[in-house]
Amino acid sequence: MEANKVLDAKGLACPMPIVKTKKAINDLESGQVLEIHATDKGAKNDLTAWAKSGGHELIKHEEENGVLKFWIKKG
Amino acid sequence: MTVNAMTSKEVTNKVFNKEALFILDVRNESDFQDWKIEGENFEYLNIPYFELLDGVEGIIGKIPTDKEVLVVCAKEGSSVMVAEMLSDAGLTVSYLKGGMKAWSEHLEPVKVGDLKDGGEIYQFVRIGKGCLSYMVVSNGEAAIIDSTRMTDVYLEFAESIGAKITHVFDTHLHADHISGGRVIAEKTGATYWLPPKDATEVTFNYQPLEDGNDVEIGNVKINIHALYSPGHTIGSTSFIVDEKFLLSGDILFIDSIGRPDLAGLAQDWVGDLRESLYKRYRELSEDLVVLPAHFMIIEELNEDGSVAEKLGTLYSKNHGLNIEDEAEFRRMVTENLPPQPNSYQEIRETNMGKINPDDEKQREMEIGPNRCAVR
Structure with a gap:
């Protein structure tokens, strides 16, 4: 999937993955996609809930070798 | 303004003493709904931390200034952030040290009784998850029943009272928590x-x-007598300790009874459950003090934090022991059951030794309440 920007949040503990995601998505235009890499297990539920509450769309997520990857489309 | 760290032990004391506490839980809504810190006089506000990144102004008015306030999250990080923001806004608040992860793992030892010829029995209350384990101590030796995976707590406790652990028991193959029995036995030679x-x-x-x-x-010669009492699992076994205490495992609780479905055989085991509760236990002395392996609701705790009640009292008060009609009993324990414990299949496989997840994974598998009972 083509992302407009990639955010590396690996090794960061909660709340930093979301703090950084929020900052990164502020720099994007509506409709653009942010790809996030995180290792904090809690990121999955939190990013899903955060995207929903912020009007963004979690398009896809997958796990690869312990790294959680998310693609969020800015609303 | 200050931000204090409150430990799980301090929160446990507030639960036991029925103190008031205002909990601002900043986990996401579904995690909060699934499982939270329970206390008789606790009040709650659930606002996910990610809705507070731009500031806490919107919730200041909802936080009381005349009560102690505790900010809680999964692992601590977000609660520290929110607590600091609240502190900057002029409030005095604490955060839960180690978050719900630490809360899930905290064990509080409570002495539940003396044994006839010297010795004591202790209940280890896993307050966050509702699991109860036991240590029977007599003359420098100790037995542990239904231990959790926090094995150091038992080892250190035994050492502190000068007892050597010689026997370790599990009443049944657990589906809601990972047993520490095998590890303790390996470390102590029990x-x-x-x-x-x-x-x-x-x-x-x-x-x-x-x-x-x-x-x-x-x-x-403290006697631990095994009593076969199937129903929650086919092997479930109770213990009568010193002819005074009935360790009922997951068969009988204070305000509920065991569920027969966690190994996928509810219809097969419901008859066993009925026989254990309505025949085998009926033949025992009503003066036995029932010590179960779980509590479900905080109201089941006694004044001192222990979970214990006389068998005779349970026969008059526990609804699950008072269903005359067998068909109705069958319906109650096989229909409309609460959700099964998180990861219960993986937990069973871990307890069988089939899989060996690392510590972090084990912790994650156990997150949430125990859900071993039906009411």
Whole structure:
């Protein structure tokens, strides 16, 4: 999937993955996609809930070798 | 303004003492709904931390200034952030040290009684998850029943009272938490007893626990008598300690009874459950003090934080022991059951030794309430 920007949040503990995601998505235009890499297990539920509450769309997520990857489309 | 760290032990004391506490839980809504810190006089506000990144102005008015305030999250990080923001806004608040992860793992030892010829029995209350385990101590020796995976707590406690752990028991193959029995037995050289009918698939050596087995602890001959009581699992075994205490495992709780479905055989086991509760236990002395392996609701705790009640009292008050009609009983324990514990299949496989998840994974598997009972 083509992302407009990639955010590396690996090794960061909660709340930093979301703090950084929020900052990164502020720099994007509506409709653009942010790809996030995180290792904090809690990121999955939190990013899903955060995207929903912020009007963004979690398009896809997958796990690869312990790294959680998310693609969020800015609303 | 200050931000204090409150420990799980301090929160546990507030639960036991029925103190007031205002909990601002900043986990996401579904995690909060699934499982939270329970206390009789606790109040709650659930606002996910990610909705507070731009500031806490919007919730300041909802936080009382005349009560102690505790900010809670999964692992601590977000609660520290929110607590600092609230502090900057002029409030005095604490955060829960180690978050719900630490809360899930906290064990509070409570003495539940003395034994006839010297010795004591302790209940380890896993307050966050509702699991209860036991240590029977007599004359420098100790037995542990239904231990959790936080094995250091038992080892350190035994050392602090100068007791050597010689026997470790599990009343059944647990589906809601990972047993520390095998690890404790390995570390101390104690004998690890399991009901063989629950252990047909285990990958390690154990001592088969059969109906009528008697085990003695210490020279004073504290007697632990095994009583086969199937129903929650096919192997479920209770213990009568010192002819005074009935360790009922997951068969009988204070305000509920065991559920028969966690190994996928509810219809097969419901008859066993009925027989254990309505016949086998009926034949025992009503003066026995029932010590279960779980509590479900905080109201089941006694004044001192212990979870214990006389068998006779349970026969008059516990709804699950008072269903005359067998068909109705069958319906109650097989229909409309609460959700099954998180990861219960993986937990069973871990307890059989089939899989060996690392500590972090084990912690994650156990997150949430125990859900072993039906009311």
